[in-house]
Amino acid sequence: MELDVGAEGPTWEDGPLTVTDFVRYQGASGDMNPIHHDTEFARKAGFPMPFAVGMRQAGVLASWAADWLGPENVRRFKVQWREQAWPGDVLTYSGAVTALREEAGQHLVDIEMTVTRQTGGTHLRGWATFAVPA
């Protein structure tokens, strides 16, 4: 595995998103907020339609990073949400190595990640640290 600073993970595409994708995550996580599947509820709250569960895409991003750098190696995973994602969106997951460090005898890899909508807008940004074998 090439892990110099700037090395990029293989890009993923996810979508077009459906309300079923949101419901599947909601059932798995227990977060049943109706704003993600009930159109009438979402409209009353001022949205045109239900929108994606932010934690779902955070989870997909974590899946992406785990496939790249190893599920057991993750030591820190952080996301910040930017614009909403909507049914029909096609999201692109990508990221690159920003630093290689050594701490307490462990080789650590810092990465920065983004989830981008088909419009070019940023749905979320992420930062993670993985401990990788030497």
Add this chain to the structure above:
Amino acid sequence: MDASIEGHRGKPFRLVVEEGKVREFARAVKSSNPAYVGEGPQATSPATFLASSAFWQGPEHSPWGDAALNWERILHGEQEFVFPGPPPAAGRELTAEARIDRVYEKEGKRGGAMTFVELVTEYRDASGTVVAESRSTIIETSQAPGS
């Protein structure tokens, strides 16, 4: 938002990392990684898996107490997980405790104060060692995000 909720703690709760839940969660976040959904024992759980633990607890485990939250104005702004070692494997029994770690205000870009609440949940194994920490940043805006 009442800043005096800073420091509030929920009652600790027991949490078993269940194999079936890990598999279901991994599928919902588009993973086919054998570490989560393979035929062998699950060596680890997905990095955001523990986010689901709060949704299955009783109100006594929540650190919010009687705090009046205007849910129409609440945004989940940021979420972080820290693992001192590999994330907990299926079958592990953990004890979790949630607390309101910080409450602070910032001026919003479009005017109006925003209140930030950082909610921390620590997950410990049977020996009392912290195996995971979750930090959620919740933002209460001065108007509903959809308006």
